[in-house]
Amino acid sequence: xxxxAAAAVSGTHLQELIDRQPADHSLLQPFxxxxxLDRLDLERFVYRHWHCAGHVRQxxxxxxxxxxxxxxxxxxxxxxxxxxxxxxxxxxxxFGGAVTASEDGKPVAPLMRRFKDGDGDFTIFxxxxxxxxxxxxxxxxxxxxxxxxxxQTELHITGFVWGDATEGTDLDKARPTWMWRVxxxxxxxxxxxxxxxxxxxxHRPGPNALPIESHARRLSESCxxxxxxxx
Numbered sequence: 001x002x003x004x005a006a007a008a009v010s011g012t013h014l015q016e017l018i019d020r021q022p023a024d025h026s027l028l029q030p031f032x033x034x035x036x037l038d039r040l041d042l043e044r045f046v047y048r049h050w051h052c053a054g055h056v057r058q059x060x061x062x063x064x065x066x067x068x069x070x071x072x073x074x075x076x077x078x079x080x081x082x083x084x085x086x087x088x089x090x091x092x093x094x095f096g097g098a099v100t101a102s103e104d105g106k107p108v109a110p111l112m113r114r115f116k117d118g119d120g121d122f123t124i125f126x127x128x129x130x131x132x133x134x135x136x137x138x139x140x141x142x143x144x145x146x147x148x149x150x151x152q153t154e155l156h157i158t159g160f161v162w163g164d165a166t167e168g169t170d171l172d173k174a175r176p177t178w179m180w181r182v183x184x185x186x187x188x189x190x191x192x193x194x195x196x197x198x199x200x201x202x203h204r205p206g207p208n209a210l211p212i213e214s215h216a217r218r219l220s221e222s223c224x225x226x227x228x229x230x231x
Contacts, residue, residue: 014040018228025205027220032198037227038150045129045226046070052131052144055158070146094120100136101179107138108175109161129219138162139176151195155184 014037021028030037053068098105099118107118115137125133130145139161146154157180165171197203208217 015228018224021224022205024208024210024217026208026216027224028205029198029203031224033150035150038147040227041223042071042147045223046147048226049130050128052127052133052142055142055160071148090124092122092124094122100138102175103178109138109165109171111138112140112162126215129222141180151199153191157184 017028017030021031031041047070051068051070054066058064058066094100094105096105097120099120100107101122102108111118112135118137121137123135125135127133130147131143133142134140139159141160142156142158144156144158146156148154159176159180161171161176167173208214210217
């Protein structure tokens with residue numbers, strides 16, 4: 001595997017790896033471990049897609065800006081891009097009578113806009129392969145993934161509630177963030193254990209657990225398509 005990975009950036013060897021990739025399986029080891037393929041992935045996939053740099057409230061005045069970086073390039077976010085649409089939108093239902101993703105399933109903030117009560121549903125918007133937005137009746141969150149190194153990814157979560165919420169009155173910041181603190185801790189452990197398996201000399205791709213890993217499959221297929229596409 002190591003010898004293949006070292007030479008993988010040549011067109012012939014890259015295409016051989018793509019052809020060897022089993023369908024509906026996790027990626028071959030070189031796609032997850034090779035520094036050369038990591039750099040190629042940045043140029044052909046990561047840098048060519050939209051990224052959610054932040055929220056418009058971070059740049060409230062003309063000329064305001066903040067630094068958004070991935071690696072090793074820096075990008076300046078100056079204003080929101082009008083007309084940007086979600087790539088995919090999914091409407092889903094909560095379980096067990098919960099109306100939002102709080103520890104007790106009860107609202108954590110004033111309901112947003114036209115909601116009169118918690119409807120028990122939530123919506124996921126996939127803005128791009130590395131960004132998505134999750135919304136409930138009372139709160140929401142933007143998830144932005146930054147590939148910092150071949151074996152390191154940084155996750156930024158930005159939470160939202162309706163603008164008239166008042167901390168200490170009808171908003172306790174610990175309640176909307178409970179879900180993300182619990183799930184990201186679990187995800188970090190799972191990802192770390194998977195990474196140890198990927199690094200093993202005995203690693204072999206395993207089948208995707210569908211439908212729960214359908215987005216992971218879609219991400220892998222998009223990445224492979226753009227890595228092997230005509231430049």
